[in-house]
Amino acid sequence: MTKTFTYDDVIRYLYAETTQNENDQIVEALALDDDLMNFYLDSLEIKEQMNKIIRIPSDRSVQKIIHYSRQQTVKQSTALSC
Numbered sequence: 001m002t003k004t005f006t007y008d009d010v011i012r013y014l015y016a017e018t019t020q021n022e023n024d025q026i027v028e029a030l031a032l033d034d035d036l037m038n039f040y041l042d043s044l045e046i047k048e049q050m051n052k053i054i055r056i057p058s059d060r061s062v063q064k065i066i067h068y069s070r071q072q073t074v075k076q077s078t079a080l081s082c
Helices: 007-014 020-032 034-051 059-081
Strands: none
16 A cells, blocks of 8 residues: 655655654655655755754843843742742
8 A cells, every 4th residue: 555645744754753664655745746856855954954944133122131141040039038
């Protein structure tokens, strides 16, 4: 019996979330199904592009986080001294 693989299965394969047995079956399915192979190649390219994205928080965001953290530290210290 041949298993039908979905795009979700291909994504799981792409992110190494499949078993070795599934890997073998998905590779075979990719070789036999042009649509599935095209989806895999497109997804692989998108994944590689996403890995290149560098997100840097603004200074304002960092300052808000530091401020919040300091407030929490003071609150915890006050609660422990009671």
